[in-house]
Amino acid sequence: MTIASLTGLRDAVRSGARSATEICREALDAIHALNPSLNAFNTVAAERALAHAAVIDADRDRWREAPLAGVPIAVKDNLCTKGLRTTASSRMLEAYVPPYDATAVSRLEAAGAVIVGKTNCDEFAMGSSNENSAFGPVHNPWALDRTPGGTSGGSAAAVAARIVPLALGSDTGGSIRQPAALCGVVGVKPTYGRVSRYGLIAHASSLDQVGPIAASVRDAALGLTVLAGADPADATSAPEPVPDFAAALTGDVRGLRIGVPRALVGAGVDADVSRAFLAALEVLAARGAVLVDIDLPHARYAIPVYYLVSTAEASSNLARYDGVRYGLRVNDANLRAMYARTRDAGFGPEVKRRIMLGTYVLSAGYYDAYYLKAQQVRTLILDDYDRAFERADLVAMPTSPTGAFPLGERVADPLQMYLADVFTVSASLAGLPAVSVPCGFTRGHGAAKPGDSCPGEGGLPIGLQLTGRRFDESTMLRAADAYERDTGWSSQRPPIANR
C-alpha cells in the first residue's frame, strides 16, 4: 500500500472516493506486514479502529468539514486512550486501561482521525534511543539495526514507514524532534502550553509537550491546528488564539532572519550532519532569508541543567506508582516493602536511575547546589534566547549531532546517551516551539552527498531544527515548509515502505 498525504486521504474520504474503513484496513495491513521488523506498535487497535471508521462511513455528511476525516493515526503509548491499553512502555502499566482520553487524543478523534494503534517509546518517555522500552526497541525503518531515536521512536518509525501519515508524540527534551530527524520525517514540539497535557503520562511537567509527527510540514501543521488550544483540564495550557498553521505556509521567507549559533554547532557534530546543515542554510538564504550569527553562551550547560531539572520533576511525578490505585503491585505483608518491591519490579533501569538522580538533587543538603542552581542557569538559557530573538526570527541548528546510531552502542553509558540531546534540550528548557525537518542523508557507503536528491545505499536521515519565538509556530513552520519545497528530502521513503 502507499499512504497518500494526509490531505489526500482526508479529501478522498470527504468526497466519498474512498471509505474510511478501506483506508483503515490498509493501515492495519501495513502494521501487520511491517511491525514484526519495526516493533513500532505496542498495541494494535484493529477492532476499535474499524468500528470508528464505520461510524465515519455511516454518516459521511457529518464529517464533510472534518479536518482529519478518516485519517489513520498512531498515538504514542504514553497518551491515555479510553478503553485502550496505555503502557508508557513500562511493566508498571503493562495492563493499564485508562478510563479517559487525553485531550490531544479526543481532539484528533473529534476531527475525524482513526487511531490504529499505540506506539512503542522509551519507558515513561525517558531515553534517546527507544532502547528503554520494556517491550524491546523500535527499529529504524532506514536501517533495522539502528535506533529510531527516542523517545517517540515508534511514532516516528510508523510515519517514516508510511504506515500512517500522522502520529502523536511527546517531547520533554527532544523526544519528538530527535526521532523525527533520525527517521527522516517532520516533528513539531509546540510552545510549552500550546497543547494540553491532560492525559499525557507525566515525565517532567515543566517541560513535557504533546506534538505531531508527519511526513511533511504541511501535514504536521494540519495536525497542530487540531491539537492546539486552551483546555480547562490543563491549567498550564495557554489561552493564546490558535491560527490556522497550514494557512501560514506561504513559501515566502524573504527577509526572514535566521540566527545561527556558529560556536555551538561548530564542534562535536558529525561531518555529514554539519555539511547538510550548512547546505540547508544556503537553501533558505537562496529563498531570501537572511542568515545572522547569534550566540547562545549558556546553551553548553543545557544538557546537565536538563538532566537535573527533568529528573527532579520525574522523581516526584513517578512517586504515584505505588501499587495501590492502578498499575503493577507486588504483594508484601508490609506496606513500605510492597511499595519498594512494586517499584523494583515495575521500573526499568533508566527510570530507576532518573528517579535516583532526581531524588538526590532534591534531597536536603543538595537542593541548592544542584536543583536550585539548575533552575537559575535555566533562566540564563531563556535570557540567551530572548537576546537572540532581538536579532533573529528563528534559530537554526542540526536536530541531532549524528545520524541514527546502532542499537546497543550507548546502552551501557547513560551519559553518552544523554549527549544525543545536545541541540534539542535548550528549546525545551526555554519552552520554545521547534520543528525538525529532513535536510539530507549521511553518505552511507559513499553514494550520496548533501545536495543529492536521494540517499545513497546505507545513508541515514539528517534533520534541520528551527526554533521560533514563544507561540510563533507559524513562522518556524513557514520556513520549514519553504525549505521542504526546494528540496526533496521529506518525500524520500525507506525501502521498507515501498512494498
Add this chain to the structure above:
Amino acid sequence: MLAFDMPAELSRDDVLKIAALANLRLEADEIDRFARQLADILAYADEVRQVDTTGVAPTASVMARPAADRADEVQPSLTIADTLANAPDPDDSREEGGFFKVPRVIG
C-alpha cells in the same frame, strides 16, 4: 552546601539512602552500578555549579502568566467503578462506595 563539601563519589550507603527516600528496592548489582553512574552524571553536572548565578531568579515554569482561577463548580468526573477498574486490589463490596486495599498499616 559549599562546593568542596560535595562527595567526589557516591558510596553504597549513599545509594541505599537515596533508594530508601525514593521507595526503590535495588538489586545488589544495581547498587554498585548506580553509585558509579550517578557519580559520573553528577561530575558532568558539576560545570553547572561553576556558573555565576548571582542575582539570577530560578525558573520553575516558563508559563507567561500565572494560571487563572476557575469557578468552583462541580463537574462530571469518573465513576467509582471506573476509578477502581485498574486497582490491583479493589474492594467494591460495599454499597456506599469502593476502596483501594493496602497491606495492614497499624498493628
